[in-house]
Amino acid sequence: MKRFRRFATWALAAGVVAALVVPLVIPVESSGTKTYTEAAGANAQFVELDGLDVHVENTKYSGDCNCEAPLLLLLHGFGASSFSWREVTEDLSQLGEVVSYDRPAFGFTERPTEWASVSPYSLEGQMQLLDGLIAKFGEGRKIVLVGHSAGGQIAAEFARRQPQKVSSLILVDPAIFTSGGVPSWLGWVLDIPQLDRVGPLLVGQISSSGDSVIRQSWFDESKITPEIYAGYRAPLEIKGWERAFWNFVKAPKATKLSESLDEIKQATLVITGDADNIVPTAEALKLAGVLPSAELEVIAKTGHLPQEESPAAFIDAINKHSKFLGLN
Numbered sequence: 001m002k003r004f005r006r007f008a009t010w011a012l013a014a015g016v017v018a019a020l021v022v023p024l025v026i027p028v029e030s031s032g033t034k035t036y037t038e039a040a041g042a043n044a045q046f047v048e049l050d051g052l053d054v055h056v057e058n059t060k061y062s063g064d065c066n067c068e069a070p071l072l073l074l075l076h077g078f079g080a081s082s083f084s085w086r087e088v089t090e091d092l093s094q095l096g097e098v099v100s101y102d103r104p105a106f107g108f109t110e111r112p113t114e115w116a117s118v119s120p121y122s123l124e125g126q127m128q129l130l131d132g133l134i135a136k137f138g139e140g141r142k143i144v145l146v147g148h149s150a151g152g153q154i155a156a157e158f159a160r161r162q163p164q165k166v167s168s169l170i171l172v173d174p175a176i177f178t179s180g181g182v183p184s185w186l187g188w189v190l191d192i193p194q195l196d197r198v199g200p201l202l203v204g205q206i207s208s209s210g211d212s213v214i215r216q217s218w219f220d221e222s223k224i225t226p227e228i229y230a231g232y233r234a235p236l237e238i239k240g241w242e243r244a245f246w247n248f249v250k251a252p253k254a255t256k257l258s259e260s261l262d263e264i265k266q267a268t269l270v271i272t273g274d275a276d277n278i279v280p281t282a283e284a285l286k287l288a289g290v291l292p293s294a295e296l297e298v299i300a301k302t303g304h305l306p307q308e309e310s311p312a313a314f315i316d317a318i319n320k321h322s323k324f325l326g327l328n
Helices: 002-025 038-039 124-137 150-161 184-190 194-205 206-217 226-237 243-248 281-290 311-320
Strands: 045-049 052-059 071-075 097-101 144-147 168-172 268-271 294-299
Touching: 038 226, 045 124, 052 124, 071 124, 071 150, 097 124, 097 281, 124 150, 144 150, 150 168, 150 243, 194 243, 206 226, 268 281, 268 311, 294 311
Parallel strands: 071 097, 071 144, 144 168, 168 268, 268 294
Antiparallel strands: 045 052, 052 097
16 A cells, blocks of 8 residues: 555656646747748838837828828737728728728737737737827827727727727727636736746647638628638748737736726717627627717628628718718
């Protein structure tokens, strides 16, 4: 019996040591092979904000008003990029200058592994970045934030915090009541060295599940072309994208936005597809009913990405409410 106990003790000790040591020696290599600039292509545009190279797409105002055109600043959702706005950018430029950008950890924006103070992947980092973009492109102009899904949460939170800088909001299938993410009280677990080491391997599985998420985001899967799949996969060619995504997962994003919606006084248009399986359509209806100054558009036979799946109806919805939004 004593021999068995001694063996069990040594076995347990060996298991503990293995659990602590093995993750630290597992090789963690990225599936990507390109720099963020190489993946973006020779014609890509970047702006430097607080030392971060941010990928932007800028479409100048094409309307016929001789006035100071407003700035429409487009924020994409989780796992997406400025690519998700490609179908509506030109039409939106009839209403104002359009700037879309890739949020840190997504698209072709630089993916730092170190930072001096605030993590660019955190909610506070997102607020600072959005503030910098407004200062660069929209100084002295009307600012309309157009946020899709998780980008809608960021747009609404910024408007709540800095109402003097935002004229109106367009929230597209916004992830406000269901925002996802790691609970703040659990954040310390993700910083355990062993888990932090293998974290990029864990989140790297998104490369194999991404196509399934795209299909879930459309009502009519037949509209999804090979070019769409390729557009969403392109940022996965960047070396180190897994580490950046893991840094995004770990970054603090706690907000009390859903409890403070009455503070958002700006005119807000809420747009949703009637068949959204990612952020339930009912949540968009709820949001439109809670916000102090909101109007609602539900686009038929459309899933989570109305700006891609039903771009004409999406633009019609905005044009219908352009006066309410201060866009004409």
